[in-house]
Amino acid sequence: MAEDDVRNLVTSVQLPSLLRDVYEGKLRLPELPQESWGNTRRLKLFESIYRRLPTGGIVVWRTSQQMKCRGAIGPVTLREPAETRIRDYLMEGIGLVEALFQELGQVFWNEEDPARRQVSGSESPTAFVTFDLKTQTFRLSRPGDVLQSAECQMSRLLDATWQHAFSDALRSLPMGQQLQSRFSRLVDTFYEALVTVILVVADDTKDLQALLALRGTALPLQLLERGPATLRWYCDTCGQSIRHSRDGWVEWLIRTEGSCRLGRGFRLVHHQPASPRPQGCQYDGDQEYQRDRSIVCDVALDDFLGHDGLTYLLEVLSRGELPQEQVVEMIKRLHTPGYERARFHVQSAAAEGVIEPNMATGFYSQGDITRVLDWADDEDRKP
Structure with a gap:
């Protein structure tokens, strides 16, 4: 992943899918100072979801960098994430996700074979969110409290087996059909609830830091202390690595035939001061002009990266001058x-x-790219 290659994508994910990704380690929770969510705030969160009101969003950082991550939420030990080259980290909204997981996420843990379950040393919540189908309101219940027949504990809501049993039990109550309808609405609402996700795809932290600052969140100390990522491109002239964007140069040749501009030789090379070759890696402008009157066009690598870099490249493509x-x-x-x-x-x-x-030749999914890179590392292949 190239330094400064940053794409901010706004998308959404269904709540159960988000929580499952957290449990399975696909979305990792860095060891960051935890945002405190009191009981009142938790109740308001569930009320908002039930009434289909906005609940806030999260920021996810997709990167090849590594961060120290949490292994548990409350008493639930999260699965050990698979070792992959590209990772997703939850950078903002940990308190929101933790509050939801403590209530709804234990269902994934309960689905595990009992022999595989692990209980972390973290304390369990002292109160649980409960929904009263008669009054259609949320309240807190304590461990050991006896719930009314029309009350459901939200921690069991995503358990399909329990859903069916509870719905069947409602049928025998006064207003049973109405209670069943309300329960169905409750289940559907939380299954269909969407969480807004701002996805930042980058290895460098400077754009992530800028985004978090705009949202009033600081970059984690473990990233500030680490410094910039060490990343590489490869020079089309000498084949050696370009270790920093400032050391890269994109260049091509243009010659004019009548009213047409014809381009060729679009390539990435070392900028002259960073080249390992005495004569440099860039085109020799005088030599190219003498050969066929071609003119060298060049742009710093930095200009083709970041927020506007892709648009700049697409604009070059749209001119039709280069193959x-x-x-x-x-x-x-x-x-x-x-x-x-x-x-x-x-x-x-x-x-x-x-x-x-x-896909068509030359186009590969992120999954394929990850598998190729892992294989290349195992085989000790260079570059």
């Missing part, structure tokens, strides 16, 4: 996480059966 495949390849190299290195190994990996690409 389309060259510009598309550069877009993938600079804006598809992991592709810059994986491109050296995808054919060998496919031949070995590591991946079975299902």
Whole structure:
């Protein structure tokens, strides 16, 4: 994933899917100072969801960097996440997700084989959210409290087996059909509830830091202390790594025939001061002009990265001066996480059966890219 390759995507995820991703380690919770959610705030949160009101959003950072993460929420030990090259971290909204998981997420833990369950050392909540179907209101109940027949504890709401049994029990109560209808609405509302997600795709932390600052959240200390990520591109002239965006240069050749501008040789190279070669890696402008009167066009790598870099590349593509495949390849190299290195190994990996690409040649899913890079590391393949 290239430094400064940042994309902020606003999407949404259904609440049960979000909580399952947390439990299974697909969405990781960094060890950050925890936001305190009191009982009153928890009740207001559930009330908002039930009334289909906005509940706030979360910020997720997708990156190849590593952070220390929590292994439990309350008494529930989260699954050990699979080791992957690209990871999702919950950077803002941990308090919101934790409050929801403490009430609703234990169902995933309960589904585990009892022999696999682990209880963390964290304390259990001292009160649980309960919904009264008669009054259609939420309240807190304490462990050991006896619930009324028309009250349901929210911690069991996502348990399908319990849902059916509880709904059947409601039928025998006065107003049973109406209570069943209210219960169905409660279940549907929480299954269909959407949580807004701002997804930041980047390895560098500066844009993540800027976004969090705008939202009134500080970058975690463990990232501030780490400094910038060490990332690489590869020079098309010498084949050696370009370790920082300031050391990269994108260049191409343009010559004019009548009223047409014809381009070729779109490539990424070392900027002259950073080149390992005495003569440099960039085009020799005088030499290219003498050869066929071509003019060198060049842009700093930084200009093709970040928020506007993709748009800039698409604008270059739209001019039609350069071969389309060259510009598309550069877009993938600079804006598809992991592709810059994986491109050296995808054919060998496919031949070995590591991946079975299902897109057009040269286009690969993030899952395929991750598998290729993991395989290349295991085989100690360079670059």
